[in-house]
Amino acid sequence: xxxxxxxxxxxxxxxxxxxxxxxxxxxxxxxxxxxxxxxxxxxxxxxxxxxxxxxxxxxxxxxxxxxxxxxxxxxxxxxxxxxxxxxxxxxxxxxxxxxxxxxxxxxxxxxxxxxxxxxxxxxxxxxxxxxxxxxxxxxxxxxxxxxxxxxxxxxxxxxxxxxxxxxxxxxxxxxxxxxxxxxxxxxxxxxxxxxxxxxxxxxxxxxxxxxxxxxxxxxxxxxxxxxxxxxxxxxxxxxxxxxxxxxxxxxxxxxxxxxxxxxxxxxxxxxxxxxxxxxxxxxxxxxxxxxxxxxxxxxxxxxxxxxxxxxxxxxxxxxxxxxxxxxxxxxxxxxxxxxxxxxxxxxxxxxxxxxxxxxxxxxxxxxxxxxxxxxxxxxxxxxxxxxxxxxxxxxxxxxxxxxxxx
Amino acid sequence: xxxxxxxxxxxxxxxxxxxxxxxxxxxxxxxxxxxxxxxxxxxxxxxxxxxxxxxxxxxxxxxxxxxxxxxxxxxxxxxxxxxxxxxxxxxxxxxxxxxxxxxxxxxxxxxxxxxxxxxxxxxxxxxxxxxxxxxxxxxxxxxxxxxxxxxxxxxxxxxxxxxxxxxxxxxxxxxxxxxxxxxxxxxxxxxxxxxxxxxxxxxxxxxxxxxxxxxxxxxxxxxxxxxxxxxxxxxxxxxxxxxxxxxxxxxxxxxxxxxxxxxxxxxxxxxxxxxxxxxxxxxxxxxxxxxxxxxxxxxxxxxxxxxxxxxxxxxxxxxxxxxxxxxxxxxxxxxxxxxxxxxxxxxxxxxxxxxxxxxxxxxxxxxxxxx
Numbered sequence: 001x002x003x004x005x006x007x008x009x010x011x012x013x014x015x016x017x018x019x020x021x022x023x024x025x026x027x028x029x030x031x032x033x034x035x036x037x038x039x040x041x042x043x044x045x046x047x048x049x050x051x052x053x054x055x056x057x058x059x060x061x062x063x064x065x066x067x068x069x070x071x072x073x074x075x076x077x078x079x080x081x082x083x084x085x086x087x088x089x090x091x092x093x094x095x096x097x098x099x100x101x102x103x104x105x106x107x108x109x110x111x112x113x114x115x116x117x118x119x120x121x122x123x124x125x126x127x128x129x130x131x132x133x134x135x136x137x138x139x140x141x142x143x144x145x146x147x148x149x150x151x152x153x154x155x156x157x158x159x160x161x162x163x164x165x166x167x168x169x170x171x172x173x174x175x176x177x178x179x180x181x182x183x184x185x186x187x188x189x190x191x192x193x194x195x196x197x198x199x200x201x202x203x204x205x206x207x208x209x210x211x212x213x214x215x216x217x218x219x220x221x222x223x224x225x226x227x228x229x230x231x232x233x234x235x236x237x238x239x240x241x242x243x244x245x246x247x248x249x250x251x252x253x254x255x256x257x258x259x260x261x262x263x264x265x266x267x268x269x270x271x272x273x274x275x276x277x278x279x280x281x282x283x284x285x286x287x288x289x290x291x292x293x294x295x296x297x298x299x300x301x302x303x304x305x306x307x308x309x310x311x312x313x314x315x316x317x318x319x320x321x322x323x324x325x326x327x328x329x330x331x332x333x334x335x336x337x338x339x340x341x342x343x344x345x346x347x348x349x350x351x352x353x354x355x356x357x358x359x360x361x362x363x364x365x366x367x368x369x370x371x372x373x374x375x376x377x378x379x380x381x382x383x384x385x386x387x388x389x390x391x392x393x394x395x396x397x398x399x400x401x402x403x404x405x406x
Numbered sequence: 407x408x409x410x411x412x413x414x415x416x417x418x419x420x421x422x423x424x425x426x427x428x429x430x431x432x433x434x435x436x437x438x439x440x441x442x443x444x445x446x447x448x449x450x451x452x453x454x455x456x457x458x459x460x461x462x463x464x465x466x467x468x469x470x471x472x473x474x475x476x477x478x479x480x481x482x483x484x485x486x487x488x489x490x491x492x493x494x495x496x497x498x499x500x501x502x503x504x505x506x507x508x509x510x511x512x513x514x515x516x517x518x519x520x521x522x523x524x525x526x527x528x529x530x531x532x533x534x535x536x537x538x539x540x541x542x543x544x545x546x547x548x549x550x551x552x553x554x555x556x557x558x559x560x561x562x563x564x565x566x567x568x569x570x571x572x573x574x575x576x577x578x579x580x581x582x583x584x585x586x587x588x589x590x591x592x593x594x595x596x597x598x599x600x601x602x603x604x605x606x607x608x609x610x611x612x613x614x615x616x617x618x619x620x621x622x623x624x625x626x627x628x629x630x631x632x633x634x635x636x637x638x639x640x641x642x643x644x645x646x647x648x649x650x651x652x653x654x655x656x657x658x659x660x661x662x663x664x665x666x667x668x669x670x671x672x673x674x675x676x677x678x679x680x681x682x683x684x685x686x687x688x689x690x691x692x693x694x695x696x697x698x699x700x701x702x703x704x705x706x707x708x709x710x711x712x713x714x715x716x717x718x719x720x721x722x723x724x725x726x727x728x729x730x731x732x733x734x735x736x737x738x739x740x741x742x743x744x745x746x747x748x749x750x751x752x753x754x755x756x757x758x759x760x761x762x763x764x765x766x767x768x769x770x771x772x773x774x775x776x777x
Contacts, residue, residue, distance in 0.1 A: 157663050158642040251485035265435065265489075347481075350489040351437050351469030362470040366442035368635045 010109045013058050017107045018051040024102055025050020028095050036083075053103045065104045072100025086168035145380060152177055152373035159368055177374035187375060190359040196270065197345075197355060198338040201277035205334040208278070209285025210327055214319070216286070217293045232283040239343045246276050247347040266352050273349045277341060281334030288333065292326025432694040434463050439493040442470035443635065444658050448714035449494070449543075451732070453702035456710075460701075464694070473633075475499060479508050479684060488684050491695045494543070497536050497678040498757060504539035509682040511538040517696060519704040521723035530705070530721045534678055536757060541703055542680040542720035544711065547743035547752070548588050549674035551641055551656040551667045552576075552648035567673035568596040570648065571624055581637045581649025584630035586771035587760060588650065588675050591753060593620035595673055605759045614767060618774050630775070641667050653743050657716035661734065661741070671748040675755050680720065716741040 011017055029046015033039040057068060073096035080092020105111055112119075115127050147161075155174040156162055164172025181187045212231055216224050234242055250272040257268045296319065304314040320327075342357040349355070356375065363372050438454070440446040446468060454466050471478055472494050482488045495503065503509040512518075514535055518527035528535065534542040550570070557563055561575050569576050570592065582589050594604050594613070597620045607613035621628075629646055631637055637651035638659040653674065659665045681703070683695055701707065708719035709727035716738060719725060728738050739745055743752075 156642070158639055158665075160639075160643050247481065248485055251482075251487035255487055269489075351439075351467045351471075354469075362442050365473070365633045366470060366635055367444070368639045 010058070011106070013055065013107070017058065017103070018054045020106050021054040021099070021103045022047040022050040025053070025099060028099065032091075032095070050099065050103070053099060054107055057103050058107045065108065065110075068104050069097055069100035072103070073097040084167075087166045090168065148373050149377045149380070152370055152377045154370050154373075157369055159370060159373075177370045178378075180369075180371040181374045181378065187356075187359060187371065190354045190356045193353055194339055194356040197273055197277060197353070198335050201274045201281055201338040202331055202335040204274065204278035205281030205285050206327060206331045209282045209330060209334070210289050210323075212282070213286045213289035213293060214315075217290060228286070231286055234280050235283040242280070243344045243347040246279075246344060250276065250348050269350050269353045273345055273353045273355075276344050276348045277338035278334075280341065280344065281337050284333035284337060285327070285330035288326045288330035289323060292323045296322055431690045432697065433688075433690040434694070435465055435467070436491045436691075436694055436698065437467045437469055437489055439469045439471050439475060439490050441472045441494060441634075444715055445654060445717075446470065448711050448717075449702075451714055452711035453698075453707055456707070457698055457701050476502055479503060480506070482684075483508055483686075488686065490684055491687065491691055492699065493682050493684060494679065495682055497540060497542070497680065498760065500540040500680065500682050501537045501757065501761060503682055504537045508685055509539035510685045510687075512541065512683065514541075517541070517699065519700050521705050521721065523723065525723065530723050532722060534720050536678065539682050540678075540680050541682070541699060542678050543703065543708065544679050544717035544720055545676055545744055546679060546717045547653045547671075547674040547676050548583070548650055549653050549656070549743070550648050550650050550670040550672075551637070551659070552670055553578075553641060553644060553646075554666045554668055556644065556647045563668065564648070564670055565672060567592055567670070569670070571596050571620065573624055573627055576647055578647025579627050579629055579640075579645060580624060581629045581631050581640050581646045581651075583650060584632050584775070586767045587764075588755075589621060590614070590617040590767065590771075591675070592673060593617040595753070596620065601753065604753075605756050608759070608767075609763070614770060618770070622774075638665075638667075641665065653741075654715045654717050657741050661731075661736065669748075671743075672751050673753045674743055674748070675753045676743065677755050678720065679717075712738050712742065716743075718742045718744040 026043050026047035029042040029044070029049070030039050031042070032046070033042015036042065053072065061068065061071075063071070073093045076096025076099065077089045077093035080088030080090075080095075082088070084091065111128055112124055114131075115124055119127070150165075151159060151161065153173045153175070154160070154162070154165060154177070155172055162172050166172075215221060216228055216231075221227075254268045254272050257263045257271070258265055300318055300322075301314050304318045305311075309317065340357055341355075342361050345353065345355050345358055346361075349358070356379075360372050360375060363369060438449075440449055450468070458464055458466065469490065475493050475495050476499050479488070479490070479493065482490070493503075493509075500509065504511065514527045514531065518531075518541065520526055521530045531542055534545070536542075550567070552564055552569075554563070556578055558576065564576060570580060590608055591604050594607055594617050595601065597616060599607050599613075599616075608617065629640060629649075631640070631649070631651070634652050634655050637646070637649035638655050640646045640649055642659060642663075642665050648670070653669070656667065656669055660667050660669070681699060683692070683699070687695065703721075705721055705723045706727065708721050709724040709729070711717070712719055712724075712728045713730065713732040719728065725744070728742065730736060731738055740747065743749065
């Protein structure tokens with residue numbers, strides 16, 4: 001980094017750094033002023049503080065840039081604490097860190113570090129704007145999750161940030177929604193149902209979808225396009241239409257299984273939901289596996305046949321290992337489709353097959369209770385852990401196979 | 407096929423005939439449909455748990471689908487696949503289901519238990535047996551709650567329903583249900599129509615327009631809700647100054663959750679909630695349901711329910727037995743909508759009127775909302 005900075009010219013303080021930092025300061029000031037009821041006063045104070053910060057950074061203090069950032073954070077946090085208690089400390093620290101970093105980034109000329117030296121100011125501006133847009137995209141993807149996680153520790157039974165929560169007092173927080181989730185049948189039975197239905201439905205979708213994709217990728221199959229269209233139609237038809245159709249399709253099937261074969265009502269209910277979810281998952285598997293098959297060298301199957309392997313052996317020993325990544329990602333999609341699905345299960349399932357999304361849906365409608373947020377937090381954590389594990393395993397196997405880790 | 411059916415039918419007959427002298431053939435699985443939330447848990451505690459203690463072989467599944475019970479029951483009936491055994495619905499829905507033949511007609515004196523002093527069930531429920539299919543459980547009311555801390559300085563706490571329309575004295579948003587029922591009546595009451603003339607005025611197109619015009623005066627400050635949980639959430643957030651919802655929801659927010667909210671009982675609208683049995687249940691499931699219903703609607707059980715939620719029991723004989731809240735130990739009687747102190751000025755919901763005019767007024771109301 002130092003190497004880069006060495007040829008970067010420091011921008012002019014008065015005409016460039018101070019106004020720009022003042023603009024950011026004014027934005028933060030406006031927001032803070034809003035909290036205290038006078039946004040425009042905050043706007044002016046923020047602009048002044050921003051300009052002062054830029055000045056102090058370039059003329060007075062000589063510290064490493066990280067120290068400058070941290071020092072600003074601590075200073076702003078302290079001021080925040082005087083006005084707004086613990087919440088103010090936290091908010092002030094965040095604002096301080098951002099301001100300190102920004103003032104330093106602009107003031108030291110590092111904002112030009114990422115672009116070639118011959119770029120015009122316009123090009124530099126666009127490059128940095130583009131970077132900020134990217135950062136904001138990530139922010140808007142992740143940000144909605146954060147209040148959910150925060151609110152799930154609420155001590156009250158409402159979706160409300162209480163004053164105690166905002167000032168970080170212990171009595172504003174509790175684990176009671178997690179106890180509600182983990183300790184009651186109301187949530188544990190749906191979780192169990194979801195964990196029964198989703199894996200079995202995935203297994204069926206993956207088996208059928210993979211076979212269909214392989215069959216449809218053979219050039220001699222007549223009417224391939226039409227068949228493909230039919231098979232992926234559950235993905236295109238609005239879910240509510242599929243759900244209504246499935247309800248009337250599976251109801252007589254269920255009656256027949258119960259009355260003629262004498263099967264248990266609960267068992268038949270699971271069969272219906274699992275079949276319905278498998279149908280929804282199949283298109284995802286077909287699409288991903290078909291995409292993988294494009295890169296599959298057909299001469300390998302002919303070579304296997306040449307060496308005396310029958311088609312089944314060829315499939316399991318030659319083709320399957322090569323298309324496995326496509327099969328697995330299709331399976332993941334199918335799993336998520338079933339695990340997230342609420343419309344079809346509302347129609348096809350009976351109360352005994354209540355899944356987690358169903359329970360969340362009714363819970364949200366009938367009793368806006370933060371237990372839903374606790375459930376969501378747990379699900380988010382579990383899926384992050386799962387994805388991490390899969391990624392680590394993938395890297396490990398690549399390492400073992402002597403490939404460089406991606 | 408035909409042979410099998412005949413055989414099954416005759417076996418069933420035999421079983422029923424022999425069952426009269428022995429224990430009846432009863433299914434052990436039961437699916438009950440209710441509203442979820444605090445209301446369903448009061449039913450679980452007051453009815454289902456004691457019943458399962460006496461009958462450990464029974465397992466009960468709850469389905470929180472009462473909100474769409476009419477539509478779902480129609481679809482189930484069409485597909486010949488009724489999976490519900492007992493459905494909790496409001497009285498108006500019970501009437502519709504009864505008219506469509508989706509609910510079973512019952513003889514109260516035969517199906518329901520008599521009061522402890524021997525009064526027949528029919529007399530004990532009295533006027534609340536509003537339909538031949540309906541087994542009343544509770545009397546609830548739709549009424550208003552308001553934020554104490556949002557009453558402006560110098561203004562008195564609202565005691566009158568018309569505070570709803572008085573945005574000058576009580577600024578702030580209001581939460582109202584997204585349907586004409588109740589809102590139209592309140593609008594007319596506050597537009598100078600006498601209480602006993604509300605429905606005769608509302609029969610005329612001019613009267614309907616008058617109610618909508620009155621509602622239009624506050625349209626900009628109304629948040630429309632559709633689920634009973636919305637208003638308590640909006641009040642807890644301080645997003646609305648006052649809002650209508652079911653009195654039990656407000657009780658829970660005020661007493662159990664300690665929110666700074668007060669009740670406004672003026673012109674509260676009484677309504678009934680109760681069970682219906684879907685028509686055409688198989689013999690074994692029907693026997694189980696009848697056994698459960700007889701137990702769950704007896705005098706003691708209905709009184710017990712009031713320990714968990716502030717809705718009034720539907721039997722006269724239950725009223726004196728209403729005791730204290732199960733966890734908080736406070737007297738429940740003052741929180742009942744039927745308590746004399748709360749019921750000083752109540753409004754009677756007119757079932758026949760809404761059965762006749764609902765579609766028409768609904769359409770007008772929705773069109774007005776979209777304007």
